[in-house]
Amino acid sequence: MIQLAIEAALEAGKYLKESVGKVLQVESKFGQETNLVTQIDKNAEEIIISKIRKKFPDHDFLAEESGSHNKESEYRWVIDPLDGTLNFTHGIPLFSVSIAVEKQGEIVAGVVYEPNLDELFTAEKGKGAFLNKKPIRVSKVDSLIESMMVTGFPYTIRDNPDNAVQHFVNLLMKVQGVRRLGSAAVDLCYVACGRFEGFWEVSLNAWDMAAGVLFIEEAGGRFTDFRGAPSSIYNKQILATNGLIHDKVVEVLQQGLSGKNVTSRS
Ligand code: IPD
Ligand code: CA
Ligand code: CA
Numbered sequence: 102m103i104q105l106a107i108e109a110a111l112e113a114g115k116y117l118k119e120s121v122g123k124v125l126q127v128e129s130k131f132g133q134e135t136n137l138v139t140q141i142d143k144n145a146e147e148i149i150i151s152k153i154r155k156k157f158p159d160h161d162f163l164a165e166e167s168g169s170h171n172k173e174s175e176y177r178w179v180i181d182p183l184d185g186t187l188n189f190t191h192g193i194p195l196f197s198v199s200i201a202v203e204k205q206g207e208i209v210a211g212v213v214y215e216p217n218l219d220e221l222f223t224a225e226k227g228k229g230a231f232l233n234k235k236p237i238r239v240s241k242v243d244s245l246i247e248s249m250m251v252t253g254f255p256y257t258i259r260d261n262p263d264n265a266v267q268h269f270v271n272l273l274m275k276v277q278g279v280r281r282l283g284s285a286a287v288d289l290c291y292v293a294c295g296r297f298e299g300f301w302e303v304s305l306n307a308w309d310m311a312a313g314v315l316f317i318e319e320a321g322g323r324f325t326d327f328r329g330a331p332s333s334i335y336n337k338q339i340l341a342t343n344g345l346i347h348d349k350v351v352e353v354l355q356q357g358l359s360g361k362n363v364t365s366r367s
Contacts, residue, residue: 106212113145114216145182179311185284199286201311211312222290230319239322239343240295248298255304263303268357289313293320299342307334327354
């Protein structure tokens with residue numbers, strides 16, 4: 102299954118890379134004018150699903166553009182065919198394909214492919230995480246002031262769900278820097294390979310994080326909700342770190358949850 106996921110991600114990634122600048126039609130989704138989908142998102146999803154279905158016709162799928170396929174199966178493939186659609190439509194070369202395999206509710210394999218840098222992240226449960234076949238580990242940084250964090254904002258940010266703006270301001274005041282790359286799957290991969298110390302976002306979907314959270318766990322990191330409690334890909338809130346700074350980030354997030362602003366770095 103991991104081999105098939107890799108082949109599907111590489112094929113879809115190649116298609117996406119070749120399609121930059123060729124977006125013909127952009128539609129908005131769910132009445133949210135900043136939530137875009139292109140024909141290219143849909144075609145990439147079709148490339149992936151048709152490839153997997155040929156080999157595993159009985160498996161279930163949960164994919165961003167076609168939703169839940171609701172098949173009775175032990176296996177479910179959780180797919181985001183293009184993570185970073187806004188970057189893509191602006192010609193910014195940072196987006197990815199994310200594919201995960203869930204077996205009876207547990208993520209057992211994951212692949213994220215970033216075609217512009219040709220970076221392929223892979224993991225299987227209990228077997229470690231890899232970037233272009235080399236093992237990866239989370240960073241060893243243990244203080245917030247030395248931590249580079251990354252986050253993302255949901256398309257509903259204007260409603261400030263879950264005090265998203267407070268969390269952003271609060272972390273910005275405590276850490277070395279905060280980045281917003283525009284692809285949650287890439288954000289998680291970068292935590293897993295030690296480029297960032299941590300990632301948080303108030304509202305993600307299962308397809309954005311399914312593969313990424315397996316990398317975090319397999320690379321020695323920690324993944325919870327904002328209170329530090331064990332979480333799942335079906336819980337919207339996500340905090341993923343190198344483990345060493347986790348409790349310190351939870352402390353800052355707690356303040357944001359109760360609407361408080363942290364106004365200084367001390
Ligand atoms: C989005 C990206 C972004 C995150 C958003 C996601 P999409 O996915 O992962 O980084 O901040 O919450 O919806 O729409 O580009 O597949
Ligand atoms: Ca996504
Ligand atoms: Ca997407």
